[in-house]
Amino acid sequence: MVVISEFQKIGVGLSGFGIFFLLFGVLLYFDSVLLAFGNILFLTGLAFITGLRRTAHFFFQRHKLRASSFFLGGVALVVFRWPRIGMLVETYGFVLLFKSFFPMAFGFLGTVLNMPFLTALFNSSGSSSSMV
Template structure:
């Protein structure tokens, strides 16, 4: 297992701020500046975490070309101040890019019931009538 470097810890922070700006931009009725900053920070953080070569390999695989085109095209539309259309295109590309990851994430969330600390919350909430 590889150790996480300080550079990657900073990149996680940058990515977190990117997600915050994306959420805040959506909450403020698709503010194009906040969405553009969020997109740029998210992609920068992702690139710093996994590296330039791995990021390029992930986005430019032959079977993921259409998904990458929609995702990066949506980012470009948001940067060009078309936030609503850009976020819709970007969301479609995101779903296409990570469609193989969704079952894994769902399995992880559903396995949270077996964690002892969380199990007490789930069992107590079902007994309230």
């Protein structure tokens, strides 16, 4: 059984509120205040869940610097009240950061949803086995 510390529980709550504010900010036609608040809460929650050192190590690995700069640059653009451009840049950085994770996540969803055609599709598209 996995033991979850109090900091990790707080981090899950902060990340959840961050995602909520991000979605709410997009629904309200890219409200910059809600998007900035959501970004800050999400990143703070991520740091609480994984730890500050592991979060910094994830974002500042040599092969992820380009993706991290796009993601964090998008967050900065949203904070400086350029929400539409900032969210586009941030989304591009997010896709670059987590592109090795997507095949595994989609394969997991295919097995959870028990849809054989989705599982076969995701297994064939996930040919790269790089987890980093």
